[in-house]
Each structure stands twice: as structure tokens, then as C-alpha cells.
Amino acid sequence: MSFYISGGILIIYLDHAATSWPKPPAVNQAMQLAMEESAANPGRGSHVMAVKASRVIFECRMQLAKLFNVNNANDLAFTHNTTVALNMAIKGILQEGDHVVATMVEHNSVRRPLEYLKRTLGITVDYVKVNGKGELNLRDVEKALRQSTRLLVCTHSSNLLGSILPIAEMGRLAHEHGALFLVDAAQSAGILDIDIERMNVDMMAFPGHKGLLGPQGTGGLYIGPHVDLEPLIHGGTGSQSEEKEQPSVRPDRYEAGTPNTVGLAGLTVGVKKVIELTPKWIYSHEWSLTQRMMEGLMAIPQLTLLGPDQGQPRTGIVSFVHDKYDSSEIAFRLDREYGIAVRAGFHCTPLAHYAIHTEKSGAVRVSVGLSTTEAEVDELARAIKQICSS
Known part of the structure; x- marks a missing residue:
């Protein structure tokens, strides 16, 4: 067509692979309706429009939790895109002296934050080689893991080659070596079956505007309940406003500022379409x-x-x-x-x-x-x- x-x-x-288009007509309709009826600030007031906006955000979180088999929807933090989510995960968990294992098919949204932390924090990074088809040997991953490895990060599918990495097995290896496992699902969310529990995923960054059929400016980060990230952005959350520090409660801890309620209304419909199909x-x-x-x-x-x-x-x-x-x-x-x-x-x-x-x-x-x-x-x-x- x-x-x-x-x-x-x-x-x-x-x-x-850059952005899915056209969106299902119902996505556009949901965004228009949200703009007309619930485009207020969720969690910042008790008036009717603010409550409607909160319900829009809640529904989107619940649909994503259903798709990815996330036990607690509050472990999903909304971001503007996968890049922000990856920066949240990488910069929020790594400290001086940590070692990271990544792969040779990583997007710059992984590589550049890692290289920045190499320069500013002194972390060390090993990039595991892939073959000419973009495929990975798990033995090479295991060899790269050390006692000081804090994080194993990989893309689920290469945005250049389309190759699919064995994330369940990689997550298992990470946990056997005491490391956390971060997945970049930019090319897989909504297209490949993703089960957070079964695939040993501690954190996962995903876009709303690709396989999930939502609009640009939407995405998120799954943060396992056992993972405590330092927030990337600090500011207003509508909760615990009397405190000088960022609240500890999720998802507020990671969602400072006014969210993209209209965009998330569209994303909800996109995710529902993915679940249906x-x-x-x-x-x-x-x-x-x-x-x-x-x-x-x-x-x-x-x-x-x-x-x-x-x-x-x-x-x-x-x-x-x-x-x-x-x-x-x-x-x-x-x-x-x-x-x-x-x-x-x-x-x-x-x-x-x-x-x-x-x-x-x-x-x-x-x-x-x-x-x-x-x-x-x-x-x-x-x-x-x-x-x-x-």
C-alpha cells in the first residue's frame, strides 16, 4: 500500500526502524481526545481534568506491564525516547571503578554514555565482537565478564543488521557473574516476544514510536524492583513536594516534570493493537x-x-x-x-x-x-x- x-x-x-508510520487511526483519535479532555497535569491537582490525565498515564503503564509481563506497573518509568531511558539506566547505576560489558552492535545511545563515563568516572568497558552477520557467541560474553563487572548491556536486535541477540541467555550469564542486565529494546519492543521475568532482564529501555505504534516523544525504562537508580533528572513530581530530595516512591522518582500525557494516550492504543495482534x-x-x-x-x-x-x-x-x-x-x-x-x-x-x-x-x-x-x-x-x- x-x-x-x-x-x-x-x-x-x-x-x-526509525519510526513506524502510518500509525493506526485509533492512535491519532486517542491523542486528539486526550488533547480535548485530559491535557492537564496528572498528579498535580484534584480537579476533573487532572484526574483524567492521571488515568491516561495509569492505563498506558498497565498495558505495557501486560505486554512485557511486568509484575508491578510502577516499575515502568516513562521517558521521551529510548535514548533518555538508556542514559537513565547507565548513568544511574554505574560508579567509579565499575566494569561494563557491551557488544559491537550497540547504538550510540549505549556507546556514548559509556564512553562519557569512561572519561569522567573511570569505568572500563569491553565490547564483545560479533561475526559478519551480527551474531554473538555466548562464550565470548562469558569470557568478558569479570568480578568487577557491574553491568552487561546489549541491544535485543541490531538496528543495522536485524540480527537478534540471545538476551535470555545473556541475562543468565550476567546474573551468574553478579552483574545487572540492561536491554536496549529499540528494535524489538512490540515485534519480538519479551518476558521480563523469563528473560532475566533487570532494566529495559524501549521506544513508543517504533514497534509499539505510538507517537514520537514517548518511551520508557523498566527498572527491576531490586534496582535503585540515581535519578537522571530532578524536579517536580506532585508527590512529597515538601521534601528537598527527589521522592523515593516509584514511578515519581524517575518522572520529574510534566509528562507527555497526549502522547501516552496514543501509545496506549498502539500497545493495545500490538497485544491484539x-x-x-x-x-x-x-x-x-x-x-x-x-x-x-x-x-x-x-x-x-x-x-x-x-x-x-x-x-x-x-x-x-x-x-x-x-x-x-x-x-x-x-x-x-x-x-x-x-x-x-x-x-x-x-x-x-x-x-x-x-x-x-x-x-x-x-x-x-x-x-x-x-x-x-x-x-x-x-x-x-x-x-x-x-
């Missing part, structure tokens, strides 16, 4: 599309696909490079000549490019979503074939 956007421009949207069905839908896409792209001479081989597990991401054409040129021509939206460059994950030796070229990333159709995937392959044969 193709969509008309502002100005009557026809677009095939294949950039869902199930992540299992959504993953199967996206996987089938990626396999069809890979088949079409593999027929193009001098084009190399990145990530897991055809038939192997992956999220809805297919990245590639071409021997002759620059990645940015291909993406530009797809947009301007064919109305197809993809992304080219380094995708905020330079370590992954070093791991697969594309640090000089970057890559074109195509990412499917819930709304993507087989016809759109076929049109993409046709367009790239024409570009690369011109």
Missing part, C-alpha cells in the same frame, strides 16, 4: 516480507546484503551495500525518483560497521513494518535494480 502525505506526494515508507504474528509478518525482499535484492549484481542469511531469524531490517553506487546516492534516488523512503549512512552504530567492515561506505537500510505490503517490497527491488543498472 502506498500513502499520500502532505502536498499530495506519493510515498512508500520503508523506514520503520501479538508480537508473534507481527514478527512473522515482518520476517516474511524481509525474506521476499532479500530474494529480490540478491538477484541484483554487485549488491551485498548484510546481516543474517536468508531463512534465518531477523527483525524487519535489510541493509545492503553496492560495489559501484554510494549508499547515500541510492537512498536519494529512491526518494526523489521512486518515492521510496529508506535510510542511508551509519545509522548511529559505527561499531557495527567496523565489525562488518562497512565503516567507509555506510549502508542502505530498508525496514518494514506492520503496514508494509508485498507490493511495496517488490517495488523497492524493482527500483533498486533500475538504479544499479543505469
Whole structure:
């Protein structure tokens, strides 16, 4: 299916790894209703609109707890995006002398906070290597863990390669070595089955605007009940206002300032849609599309696909490079000549490019979503074939 956007421009949207689009119509409707009826400050007053706003926030928390199998919904703290959530977790738990294990497929939202703390706190970090497909050997993870390891952090799925890391096993290894386990679910929340308890997850950062089908400016951090983070932001919470310190009660401790109530109203509806369809069905839908896409792209001479081989597990991401054409040129021509939206460059994950030796070229990333159709995937392959044969 193709969509008309502002100005009557026809677009095939294949950039869902950045932000899913279009949103389910009910998401837009819920946000409009919230703006009209409950756009007051939750937890800051007892008037009708403030109470309605509080109910909006509560409902979103409960739906997310249901999706991720979180026992206490108050262990979910809302943030503006995954980046803020990862910064909250990393900067809130690490102290001078701590050791961290991460991987070579981490996003800059993990790497940059870690490198900052290396410089300012003197923490040490080891990045576990991956193979050319973005896949991890658990033995390498275990070898990297030390007595001083405070945190093991990894992305659930690479935003460049689509490879899926074995987070349940990684969480088990972390706990066996006395470390906490933090998961970056930017590419997996709403698409892969996530069970906080079963997967040994202590903290998990997630976006609202990708697989959960909500608007931008929404996301969150699951913080296990046994984990006490130093808040990243201090300020008003509407609770314990007479105290000079940030309150200890959750989720207020981690949610200073006015929340995005309107956005969370939309996110609630997005999460309900995911629960209705199930992540299992959504993953199967996206996987089938990626396999069809890979088949079409593999027929193009001098084009190399990145990530897991055809038939192997992956999220809805297919990245590639071409021997002759620059990645940015291909993406530009797809947009301007064919109305197809993809992304080219380094995708905020330079370590992954070093791991697969594309640090000089970057890559074109195509990412499917819930709304993507087989016809759109076929049109993409046709367009790239024409570009690369011109």
C-alpha cells in the first residue's frame, strides 16, 4: 500500500526502524481526545481534568506491564525516547571503578554514555565482537565478564543488521557473574516476544514510536524492583513536594516534570493493537516480507546484503551495500525518483560497521513494518535494480 502525505506526494515508507508510520487511526483519535479532555497535569491537582490525565498515564503503564509481563506497573518509568531511558539506566547505576560489558552492535545511545563515563568516572568497558552477520557467541560474553563487572548491556536486535541477540541467555550469564542486565529494546519492543521475568532482564529501555505504534516523544525504562537508580533528572513530581530530595516512591522518582500525557494516550492504543495482534504474528509478518525482499535484492549484481542469511531469524531490517553506487546516492534516488523512503549512512552504530567492515561506505537500510505490503517490497527491488543498472 502506498500513502499520500502532505502536498499530495506519493510515498512508500520503508523506514520503520526509525519510526513506524502510518500509525493506526485509533492512535491519532486517542491523542486528539486526550488533547480535548485530559491535557492537564496528572498528579498535580484534584480537579476533573487532572484526574483524567492521571488515568491516561495509569492505563498506558498497565498495558505495557501486560505486554512485557511486568509484575508491578510502577516499575515502568516513562521517558521521551529510548535514548533518555538508556542514559537513565547507565548513568544511574554505574560508579567509579565499575566494569561494563557491551557488544559491537550497540547504538550510540549505549556507546556514548559509556564512553562519557569512561572519561569522567573511570569505568572500563569491553565490547564483545560479533561475526559478519551480527551474531554473538555466548562464550565470548562469558569470557568478558569479570568480578568487577557491574553491568552487561546489549541491544535485543541490531538496528543495522536485524540480527537478534540471545538476551535470555545473556541475562543468565550476567546474573551468574553478579552483574545487572540492561536491554536496549529499540528494535524489538512490540515485534519480538519479551518476558521480563523469563528473560532475566533487570532494566529495559524501549521506544513508543517504533514497534509499539505510538507517537514520537514517548518511551520508557523498566527498572527491576531490586534496582535503585540515581535519578537522571530532578524536579517536580506532585508527590512529597515538601521534601528537598527527589521522592523515593516509584514511578515519581524517575518522572520529574510534566509528562507527555497526549502522547501516552496514543501509545496506549498502539500497545493495545500490538497485544491484539501479538508480537508473534507481527514478527512473522515482518520476517516474511524481509525474506521476499532479500530474494529480490540478491538477484541484483554487485549488491551485498548484510546481516543474517536468508531463512534465518531477523527483525524487519535489510541493509545492503553496492560495489559501484554510494549508499547515500541510492537512498536519494529512491526518494526523489521512486518515492521510496529508506535510510542511508551509519545509522548511529559505527561499531557495527567496523565489525562488518562497512565503516567507509555506510549502508542502505530498508525496514518494514506492520503496514508494509508485498507490493511495496517488490517495488523497492524493482527500483533498486533500475538504479544499479543505469
